[in-house]
Amino acid sequence: MNPIFEEIKDAIVDGDEDLAIELAEKVVAEKIDPVQAVQQGFIKGIEEVGAAWTSGEAFLPDVMMAADAMKAGMDVLEEVLAAGEGEGAYEDKGKIVLGTVEGDIHDIGKNIVGALLTSAGFKVYDIGIDQKAEDFVAKADEVGAKIIAASSLLTTTMQSQKVLVEYLDANKLHDKFKVIIGGGPTSKKWGEDIGADGWAETADEAVLLCQQLFNN
Numbered sequence: 001m002n003p004i005f006e007e008i009k010d011a012i013v014d015g016d017e018d019l020a021i022e023l024a025e026k027v028v029a030e031k032i033d034p035v036q037a038v039q040q041g042f043i044k045g046i047e048e049v050g051a052a053w054t055s056g057e058a059f060l061p062d063v064m065m066a067a068d069a070m071k072a073g074m075d076v077l078e079e080v081l082a083a084g085e086g087e088g089a090y091e092d093k094g095k096i097v098l099g100t101v102e103g104d105i106h107d108i109g110k111n112i113v114g115a116l117l118t119s120a121g122f123k124v125y126d127i128g129i130d131q132k133a134e135d136f137v138a139k140a141d142e143v144g145a146k147i148i149a150a151s152s153l154l155t156t157t158m159q160s161q162k163v164l165v166e167y168l169d170a171n172k173l174h175d176k177f178k179v180i181i182g183g184g185p186t187s188k189k190w191g192e193d194i195g196a197d198g199w200a201e202t203a204d205e206a207v208l209l210c211q212q213l214f215n216n
Helices: 003-014 017-029 034-054 060-082 108-119 133-143 158-170 188-194 203-215
Strands: 095-100 123-126 147-151 178-182
Touching: 003 017, 003 034, 003 060, 017 034, 017 060, 034 060, 034 108, 060 108, 095 108, 095 133, 108 123, 108 147, 108 203, 123 133, 133 147, 133 158, 147 158, 147 203, 158 178, 158 188, 178 188, 178 203
Parallel strands: 095 123, 095 147, 147 178
Antiparallel strands: none
């Protein structure tokens, strides 16, 4: 096994974004198998951090730094992976579009969910804060995501989660995309009332929910 894979794994575990980028660029420049770099380096690293989080040996900042480092390095490899270079095929566990709904600029909870979903092996596309229903759907359509995860931290912006579900229903897209919601003022009942496909109270529960939806 190429020793650079171990270096990549360590960079992810350490949450070293700059080193992850540098090593990914080296993979491209030296024509090292990018699929192996992902599987033996990036994924091994993020799995190690995820396991440490589960066992209580790592904390949320560690997971978030590792997820950021993985994203930065993977962005460098995106082009060669898309071109089908390397032995075998790199498959993520599923694509998820994540964002905070229109009118809401809170992002800490969303960022935690994104980091834990990434550490669980999902490909997360974080579109940021204050996002309209059509923005979520356009991104999901663009990347081929199955799940749209919409966060709201204010009682005044919860309605935007309802608008998102209604937008999917109105455009006959709800069979194509599943919607999950979360955020402080939301509840299981609210999710059921608006016709969402799931609700998660915590980031850990969001990971389990996505795993269930992808396995259905």
